[in-house]
Amino acid sequence: MSAENQDSSSLFSVERWKSAYYGWYLVPVYGVVMLVATTPLFHAMGIWAVAMERAFGWNRTQLSLALSFTRVEGGILGPIEGYLIDKFGTRRMVLIGMLIMGAGWVLFSRINHLFVFxxxxxxxxxxxxxxxxxxxxxxxxxxxxxxxxxxMGASNSFSRLGSLFLVPVLAWLVDPDIPHRLGxxxxxxxxxxxxxxxxxxLTRLLRNRPEDYGLLPDGDTHEDLVRRSREADERGETLESGPDFTVSQALRSxxxxxxxxxxxxxxMVLLAFMLHLAPMMTDQNYSLQTASFVVSAYTAVSMVFQLIGGYVGDRIPKNVALMMFTMCQAAGVFYLTFGPPTLVTAYGFALLFGIGFGGRNPISSSIRGDYFGRQHYGKIMGISQVPMNVLLLIGPVFAGYMRDSTGTYTVAFAVLGALAVVGGFCFLMATKPRSPDQDRVSSIS
Known part of the structure; x- marks a missing residue:
């Protein structure tokens, strides 16, 4: 018996938690893992950038390259990561990943040179x-x-709830302008x-698939499926089990x-702002703590709109919902870029950006499941990261280079806002593909 199929007496057994569908217990666990994995690295990256700039005198382009190198790594390894996740399951990969992250933070604490950074x-x-x-x-x-x-929206909201408090705490701990902090x-x-x-x-609580424990997706029972199938027959419809594209079929769509x-x-817009928002505000003579509050503000808004976006994405076409939220994100970028350099502008940006980023985040992941199915989701997502990471590596470095060259972020942020609009129209063009089964039926007839 595998480690995941433990006896029912275990604290971590699915049987022990069957009073409710175990998938809902996975939602907060997902949120906690994401809080640990992404908040210090991404949401607080502007705080680390200010600390590194003060400690070593590195410019914004040099700091931005660190993030771009990670995107090159992600583009190369994304398909491999997707294959490993589909082969070995989420639990094992999360455990390995978190141990590697921990080792990385230990190395980070020993930085004494740009290449160590x-x-x-x-x-x-x-x-x-x-x-x-x-x-x-x-x-x-x-x-x-x-x-x-x-x-997916609810799980991300859990992680944003933690980020809401963790980012200001990290800013307080590392603030280079205030003595007697941890540093x-x-x-x-x-x-x-x-x-x-x-x-x-944390990883002891993770489970890969409901079928491994005699469960069905969404907590459905076999009786539910029979009932829904009968209701669909009465309406003259068929009950679809959902598509299952192979990797090659997905790539051809x-x-x-x-x-x-x-x-x-x-x-790429999001990553650029995660890195450069805090440095931009310190350029405007705001404190690092004030900048962290603005980050927390858009985090708080995005936390709410993760849920709203998830709700909307289950009820209207996902490509349309993605376009709407992306335009809101772009509006926030333009408002910050061309508005006066005041806190009112900063918090207005946080509102618009948080609505857009929060709303689109769960849908941009779930749309792939709706379009391409469950069986090869990890591989398809992994390959999808290759073109994504090509764009992600450009944004932060472009913003840093333009700031070093011109002394401001105006040109960089205006271009990034325009690219967000382009992204919105790309989402709108992503209409649902015909499933492989539909194509087979068409070819036969």
Missing amino acids: YAAYLVIALGQGLGSWLALNTMLNNWFVRRRSFA WSLTALILGGITIAVAFP RAFWFISLGHGFTS
Whole structure:
């Protein structure tokens, strides 16, 4: 018997938690793993950038390259990560990923040279790629079909709730302008220890597929399926089990490429702002703590709109919903770029950006499950990261280079806002492809 099929007396057994569908227990676990894996690395990256700039004098382009190197790594390893997740399951990959992340934060605490900074970021990003977003979304894609967008939105809201408090705490701990704080080195070392310590208990709660435990997606029973099939027959319809595209079939669909490009354009904007928002505000003579509050503000808004986006994505065409939320994200970028450099503008940006980013985030993952199915989701998502990461590696470096060259972020942010609009139209063009079964029926007839 595998480690995942433990006896019912175990605290971590699915049998012990069957009073409710176990998929819903996975939602907060997903949120906690994502909090540990992504908040210090991505949502707080602007805080680390300010600390590194003050400690070593590196410019914005040099700092941005660290993030771009991680995207090169992600583009190369994305298909491999997807294959490993489909082959070995979410639990094993999350455990391995979190242990690698912990080691990366320990290395980060020993930074004494620019190349050590790059190496530490690459190690952390490798662990994050193996053990967070792709692996966890693959798991939820297996456990939910009809409630897929809402489940992904709820899980991300849990992680945003933690980020809401963690980002200001990290800013307080590493602020280089205030003496007698822990500083960036000791804070990174503590993060590494925490990541390693929580890896084992968290991953014990993860489960790959409901069918492994005699369950069905969404908590349905066989009686539910019979009833829904009968109701569909009465309406003259058929009850679809959902598509299951192979990797090659997905790659031949235009929807795969439009989704990948839309996700890439909108995420390159997000990554650029995660890195450069705090440095931009310190350029405007705001404190690092004030900048962290603005980050927390858009995090709080996105937390709410993860749920709203998940709800909307289960009820209207997902490509339309993605376009709507992406335009809101772009509006926030333009408002910050061309508005006066005041806190009112910063918090207005946080509102619009949080609505757009939060709303589109669960849908951009669930749309692939709806379009391409469950069986090869990890591989398809992994390959999708190749064109996405090509775009992601450009955004932060472009913004840093333009800031170093012109002294402001105006040109960079205006271009990134325009690219977000392009991403919105890419999403709109990503209409649902015909399933392989439909194509076979058409060819026979």
